[in-house]
Structures are given as C-alpha cells and as structure tokens.
Amino acid sequence: MNRGPALAVVGATGSAGAVLLQILSQHADVWGEIRLVASARSAGRKLVVRGEETEVMALGEEALDGVDIAVFLVPEQVAAQWAPIAAAKGAVVVDTSAAFRADPDVPLVVPEVNPHAVRLRPRGIVASPHCVTLALIVAVGALHAEYGLSGLVVSTYQAVSGAGRAGVETLREQLSLVAGTELGTGPGDVRRAVGEDTGPFAAPVALNVVPWTGEPAEGGWSSEELGLREETRKVLGLPRLAVAATCVRVPVVTTHSVCVHATFENEVEVARAHEILATAPGVVLLDDPGAGEFPTPADAVGTDPAWVGRVRRSPDDPYALDLFVCGDNLRKGTALNAAQIAELAAREFRG
Template sequence: MNAVGERPRPTLAIVGATGAVGAVMLEVVSQRADVWGEIRLLASARSAGRTMSVRGEDVVVRELDAAAFDGVDVAVFLVHSEVAAEYAPIAVRAGAVVIDTSRAFRAEPDVPLVVHGYNTAQVGNRPRGIVSSPTGATLVLLDAIGALHSGWGLTDLVVTTMEAASGAGEAGIARLHDEIESVAGERQLGRHIGDVRRHVESRLPSESSPFPAPLALNVVPWTGRAAGEGWSTAEMSLRDELRKILDRPSLHVAATCVRVPVVSSHAMSVHARFEGPVSLEGARTALLQAPDVVVLDDVEHDDWPTPVDVTGSDPTFVGRLRQTADFPDAVDFVVCGDNLRKGAATNCAQIAETLAAELGA
C-alpha cells in the first residue's frame, strides 16, 4: 500500500495482452520491479473474458474500447498498426502516454523512436503523447551496432536477418508447428522439386498460412509486405529505423529479411563498415563493454549464439566476429536475440518504467 499522502502508483494498460508478445510482456512485467498500481489487460472482443496471470494475480481481460483507457497512465500497444492508429490517439486523449510497437507512428517526425539504454532521453520528447518502439529486428541489432557506431561512426550496413516464425505472432508459431508435424517422419521429403510444398499444401490449406511458402524444411526470403522495387516493408523499416535512432539520415543500409523454421529468436549476419579503419580487438572490446550485449565467440569450441540458446533472455548475443584484409574499415559478425522479449516486450517495459518514474512512482 502507498503511504498516507503518497501519490498512487500509476495504472498500466497492456493492449493486445493475449497475443504472442502480450504473453511475454506479462512475464517481463511480473519479473521486473513492481512500479505499477493496476495492470489492465485489453484485447479484442473475442479474447475478452479470458483470465491471465500477471504479478502472480489472475486478471480478467477487458474488451478494447474507448472507455477502457479511463484512469490509465501508460498504455503499451502490442497490436497491428490499424488498431494502434485508431486507439492510440483515444488513449492519449484519455490522459495516457502510449508506447506503440506497430509501424503506425514510427516514421512520424513528432513521435520519438526509442531503444531504452541508447536514446532513452527521447522518451521525454513526445508532443503527441506517443513513444514508438522499433521492430524486433532493429531491437535485436541495435545494442551491438550502436556500440560500434559510437566508437567508429557507422557508414554502411549489409545485413541478412533470419527471422523466427513468432515474428508473425501466434499464427506463425502455430503454422510452423503444424507444418513440422506434417513433415515429421517423411524422410524422403526435400529431395525432389516441389515435394515439400506439395506435401504441406495437401495437408494444410495454404491460404491460412501467414507465410508465402512452406516454412518447415525451408527458408522463405520474404517478411512483411511489398514496398516497391523488390523490397519488403520489413527491409525498408530496418533501414529507416536505424537511420532515425542513430541520427544518421545518410546511413547506407542493404537488408534482406528471411523467415526461417525457428519458433522464437531472430539471428542476423552483419557486415558493418565505418568512417575509418577499425581493429577487430577494438570492436570486440567495445562489444564486451556494451550494456546488454553478451559476446560468445570461441569458434574452436563451437561457442557462438544460436536462436534456441538465447530464447527467453534479455541481452543481445554476438559472435563469429571477423575481419578480412579487403575491408579494414569493416567487421562482420552474427547477432541473436529473442524477438518477443528483447525485440519487443523488454524495451516496452523499460520505457514504461521510465514514464512511471516521470509520473512520480
């Protein structure tokens, strides 16, 4: 309980609490310092009435509507951009500060795009009452690339993302498991043209899949929607978000986003070039000293990060650090991080806690 005369602790609303990121958000909030009074869980009408656990308490999910934001101080939106675009302004008008994970506001010049620990001060620069959180890929990459940029000045970035099925939400996770069940035990699959696709689509309707091709026994070189000239929205978002967060509008970024048959946690292959020569040991030291970065880089003992080894963790994991004589101004490495936790929930929780402190919690 609050002491007499002490300001009540703020109310937090989690919009999209029943989704893949929402479930992780409840775990993260429950594991971190308890700075909240009420935690209100909101979702669509079809999910309203469910009971979910947060901070060891059972909370009934409420339907998302305008009245749901009465008395809310901070609202975290873990929903599609169409829903965020409609309801975030409603929440602001009701008196809440919004933290949004969708693409609805990321490109807006009067909405800060925040990675906690890198540009946290931007939380206070929110004329529209909205703070935007980047995509999972950007958040997984940013701690490592930001540490190197601070030391040498990033000029060019070539990155291939290997993105987990959970990037497509619960539907993506369910589809991957269904496809794995479909191909399990079929040891002749993958040896002939189109046999995997024919097998999967004969058992699972392709129109119900969030992926444009089978994911089991396969990789799909496409995430997001078409953005013109062969690029996807995921690839363009990675470029635009890095430029905004690093305050580097002329940064050259070439990204290829690939969906892989992994349940959770993204991996990336990165080639980063800088304003001048950078030593491999200098880069390693910068990464070792960076907050929230863990370096696993002992190739002689097969010690490097993989998605299944980092799922459920908050840090970014970096390995396979290397450099060739052809690129004395560049380093190459692999980075992994949990796209639901590191790439969404934890950043939102940290930003929310910053706002709670501002509100006097």
Template sequence: MTKKLNVAVVGATGAVGSKMMEKLIERKFPIASIKFLASARSAGKQIEFNGENYTIEEAKPESFEGIDLALFSAGGAVSEVLAPEAAKRGAIVIDNTSHFRMDPEVPLVVPEVNRHALKTIPKGIIANPNCSTIQMVAALQPIREKFGLTKVVVSTYQAVSGSGVAAIEELREQSAQWDAGKNVEAKVLPVKSDKKHYPIARNVIPQIDKFTDNGFTYEEMKMINETKKIMEAPELKVAATCVRVPVVSGHSESVYIELEQEATVQQIFDALTDAPGIVLQDDIREQLYPMPIFAENEEPTYVGRIRQDLDNKKGFHLWIVSDNLLKGAALNSIQIAEAMLEDHLL
C-alpha cells in the same frame, strides 16, 4: 519510493502481449492497478496475472480513463484508433506496431541507443521499433560510439514467432505433417493476407511482409528507415534482406558494417564487452557463437563471429541473435517505461 502506475495492456492474449505480462512480473514493475483490453471477441474471457484472475475488457476510448501507461500490442489498426484516445486521456502509450514508427512527432526508442528521445513526446505516444531493428542497433551502437558508422548491410534469419501465434502453430503442424509423410499445408506465410503461401517447415522464405514498389519488402524498409531514425543518421547507408526460417523464437542476423575509422577485432570486442544489454559470445577455438535456441527466453542481445573484412580495414562482419519477443518487442517496451520512471518522465 518508486511511483506506482495504473497500467493497461492492449492485446495481452497475443505472443508479444503474453511476454509483456511475464516481464512486468519478473522485473517487478511498479503497478498500482492493471487492466487487460482486447477486441469485443475476447472480452469477458479470464486471464491470469501475478496469481490473480482478471476479466478481459473490450478496448474502448473510455477504457483509458485514469491510466498512466498503456502498452499496445494488438495490431496497427487498433493502435491507429485507440492510441491517440489513450494519450488524450493522459496515458503514455508505448506502441508495438509499425503504425507510428516513422511519425516525426513520435519517438522511436531503444533505450541503449537513444534514451534521450524520451524527453520529448508531443503526441503522448512512443513507438517500439521493429524486432529485427532493435537487436541490430543495440549491438551496433557501442561500436558506432567509438569508431563511427557509415554503412550497414544486414541479412536476417527471422523466427516464425515474429509473424504471430498462427505462424508458430503452422510450423509445428507442418513439421508433424512432414514426419508423417503427409501433404504439407501452408496457410499463413509469407504473408497471411496473400493468396499464395509456402511451407516454412524444412524451408526458408525470402519474404517477410509484402513487397514495395522498389523490390524491397516492408520488413526490409522498416529496418532501413528505422535504423536511420533511431540513430539520428539520415546519411547512414543501410540495406536489408529479411528471410523467414523454421525457428520458433529468436532472430539471427548476419551484419556487415563499415566504420569511419579503422579498428581491430579486439577493439570491437572491447567496445561490446561492457555494453548494456549485450553479451559477447565469440570464441572460434571453442566453437562459441550465438544461436537462437539458446537465446530463447533470455533478455540480452548476443553478438559473435566478429571478423574484419578481408578487403576493407574499416569493414567488419558480425552475427547478432536475440529473442524477438523479448528484446525485440515486450522487453524493450518495458525498458522504455522503466527509463521514463528513472528519468522522472512518467
């Protein structure tokens, strides 16, 4: 009989939090009790879960008394303060923010890649990786296992939902403004706190998050550093360019890889065909390839447009697409908890 858990969801009203709730229900996660926590501003509001109404409570350290599993998706500042408090009270925390990802004592986990990392959780906190990182490493791991991996160069085409509900609304409003011939107002992207903003409707913005001193953005550095940590490969060469595109949900990625061993396209196909969580969509005769409009609300990571590089027999090009709110966030968090239950770690 599956153990039932007392669960807390922090940030349930956000884009990722709402998807977490959906997946907890759809996947029949074993819940004994559940509570929904948020800021004082949202406390007292009603939220529906699995046909019942719940009152959102203000998130405080004492809110986690008796909680077995705490799912955090309310921003790094909230996680920084409350995740250790939840862990101190005996909860296993799965955090969707970037705050703990590079902490050497916090496992950064994609179950299809490094499930074994869940065996050691010194701080009681597990970090969910960046959405764009998750789908890429999930697709590359089956290839890496067979042929090795020495280099990754990725360019992303990331949906606005990765920047939250406000960015989704801005895309919709700007699209309507364009269609009506009105001036387009930009208030959210590329970074909410910056003084300068650009329209996302009918545009692509080659900036996600702020710039670092080395010219890469924080989003790009997340992909670089997180990929190395998840794959336990500090020597792996990784470069990233992250771009925001006018798509609501579903991140797309153009990925170039170099392998340790030579391989054929068919061998790459074979490696991906039965890989967990991966769906191969690659038939150029039928113009079959992954697209975000068809990946929305779907759990798998889709891979296609697989080509051998024309100048390097160890080089391959791939196109990877996944719903960033699902596998890129909410689903991966639930899968981490499911893996822990299966392995009797929770």
C-alpha cells in the same frame, strides 16, 4: 500500497502480452494499478500479473480512463485507432506496431541507445522498433558510439513467430507432414507435400527458407527490408546511413538472427570491438568459434539480451566488421523493449 503510475497493457492476451506480463512480474514493481485490456471476445478472462489474478477489460474509452501509461501490443490498425485516443486522455502511449514508427512527431526508442528520446513526444506516443531492428540495434549502436557507423548490409533469419501464432502453427503443421520422410531431396517435393496453403508465408517454411517477409515495396524491396533501413537511421540519428537488408524467414519458432556487415568512419580492431560488446548494456558476447561458442536461436530464445558472436574484421576493409546477432523477438524484440520504454516514462510520475 504502491502509488506508482497506472499502467494499461493493451493486447494482454496475445503472445507478446503474455511475455510482458511475465516481465512485469520479474522487474522492479514501479506500477500502481495494472489494467489488462484486449478485444471484446477476450473480456472477462483472468490473467496473472504480479502474482494476482486480474480480469481482462474490453478495449474501449472506459478501459483507457485514468491511465498514465498505455503499452499497445496490438495490430497496426488497432493501434492507429486507439493509441491517439489514449494519448488524448493523458496517457503516455508506448506502441509496438508499425503505425507510428515513421511519424516524425513520434520518437522511435531503444532505451540502451537513445533513452533521452522518450521525453520528445509531441503526440504523446513513443514507438518501439520492429523486432528485427531490435535484434541488431543494441550491438550496432554500441559499435557506432565508438567508431562512427557509415553503412550496413544485413541478412536476417527471422523466426516464424514474427508472423504471430499463425506462423508458429503453420511451421508445426508442416513439420508434422515432413517428419520421418525423405522430403527435401527432390525439386518441389516439399511444396507438393505441404500443398497450396502455406499460411502467412509465400512458400513452405519447413525444410526451407523463404527470402521474403513483409509486403511488396518499391524497387523489389519488401516493406520489412525498407522498414529496417528507416528505423535504424531514426534510432541512431543517421538520416543518410546506407543500409541494405535482405529479410529471410527460417524454420525457427522464436528468436531472430541477423548477419551484419558494418562499415565505420574509423579503423576497427576485433579486440576493441570485443571490449565494447562485452560491456554494452543488453548485449552478451559469445565468440570463440574454435570451441564451438557462438550464438544460435536455440541458445538465445527466452532470454533478454542480444547475443553477439562471429566478430571479424573484413579481410578487404580495415573499416568494416562482420558479426552474427541473435535476439528473442518476443522479449527484446517486442515486450521487453516496450517495458523498458514504459519504465523510463514512469520516472516522470515520481514526485
């Protein structure tokens, strides 16, 4: 019988929860009881984890009693309410929402980059970065360890699943409206066909790109753009790192992509950058454009690593690299990073 720590998966019935249950069944089994928790309307459902059907419990204090580690895959407002309660009951909380990422008493952890930070949790909570940050940070972190990162300019190409099931449903509905038509050839024709209901997006996403994700923030930036800036600084321990981001929604179901311009304190070489990336944990290097080999969301979806290609030294700056990164936003971008953090915390219970 496995006498490992008791794990609660809070938000087990959501998209990220489904991926986490797959990961728990695929990874080495370090857990004792696995308790599945969701909203009251999902209580009583049965889901399979580790090959066994497990009944979903309603989120409440009883569901959190006796839990050693609790992974929260829920909206920010739910995490803000219940994560401190779980921590007060003695659980190590791993939260994937934005509720605690900026809290100085909550470490922001990417296990390939700063695993030691898991133990530095005065509130009993460990936060996982936004899925866009996670799409690039493993590759950028590996390069930083060699060259010393001094600045980032990034443009993101974010999948609609980053906006949840509503985002995916919106794209599929819009695609059904434009399929087999000549739309996209005249000003405003896609917008007229789609109508005013653009779902969670500010504009139609089918046959289009939308240069806005998140909420309005100071200076014309979006909350996700500024969040990527602050999260990258926090994970890398570079509080003054220059970061500028433009976040764009694209008609891709799952897997975020990021175009990265990174400047460093030391001169860079592509051959050495290839060596670093080829051996970096959590990274797959695919970089032979002449042979048509470079990462795309269609290749990276459903996989764990960050896929990296198009690695080039800037023609005007020997201290700068340009690269393209793809990462599945439901796996490494949410569920996998949470699982990795939880597995690090589980080591503390061995004895």
